[in-house]
Amino acid sequence: MAKMVIGLFSGSIDRLTAAGVVSSGAAALDMDIEIYVLLMGARAFKKENAATIDELSETPHLKNQFLAGLEKNQVKKWYQFLKDVKELTNVKILICGLAGKIWGGEKTDDFIDLVDDICGVGEYVDSAASADLHLFI
Amino acid sequence: MLSDDALKNLTADKVVDARGTACPGPLLAAKQKIAEVGPDQVMEVQSTDVGTKRDIPKWCNKMGHEYLGTVEESGYFRIFLKKK
Numbered sequence: 001m002a003k004m005v006i007g008l009f010s011g012s013i014d015r016l017t018a019a020g021v022v023s024s025g026a027a028a029l030d031m032d033i034e035i036y037v038l039l040m041g042a043r044a045f046k047k048e049n050a051a052t053i054d055e056l057s058e059t060p061h062l063k064n065q066f067l068a069g070l071e072k073n074q075v076k077k078w079y080q081f082l083k084d085v086k087e088l089t090n091v092k093i094l095i096c097g098l099a100g101k102i103w104g105g106e107k108t109d110d111f112i113d114l115v116d117d118i119c120g121v122g123e124y125v126d127s128a129a130s131a132d133l134h135l136f137i
Numbered sequence: 138m139l140s141d142d143a144l145k146n147l148t149a150d151k152v153v154d155a156r157g158t159a160c161p162g163p164l165l166a167a168k169q170k171i172a173e174v175g176p177d178q179v180m181e182v183q184s185t186d187v188g189t190k191r192d193i194p195k196w197c198n199k200m201g202h203e204y205l206g207t208v209e210e211s212g213y214f215r216i217f218l219k220k221k
Binding site for chain 2: 021024025027028029030073074075084088
């Protein structure tokens, strides 16, 4: 089965939503998905942050318009995309150990239930090197 | 591919109403519901999302299903495919 690897560096809602949408497309094509959550991304995956993240990394001055557009079009929350994708295909979500420490998360339980484990960067690079599709978001 | 007239007279074995959902909703709905359709049976995906008109045929090609065509109704699209 083809494999997509995402290096999810961003912790902003625009890019997190993009990761969810792209993962949905990969799931529709029966691809395996591995998401390696890097530096800023780890903050969004902390239990206390996931539901309240609303920063934009692109055009932050258009935040209200963007959020209104998501709501108007009934776009799912970024983590709901990932939850639904997990029910459709093989998905592993791994938090970079360094990133976790930066945001005060050193064990899997510090993060939302979608997270499978904590990993090192070597695993990410190795997996990306063997992926059919590698995205850095 | 079937003609518009043939599509309009086609009764699908499974109708997936994904109207009102934005991309990737209709595609995911197709992915989920195709499991409930038998080989050579026809599934119709209804979508208000314009991008789905291009997405489903590409998905069919990748997954090996036969894309039969799309009919435009008032405010939505009916996309037909045959499961392989």
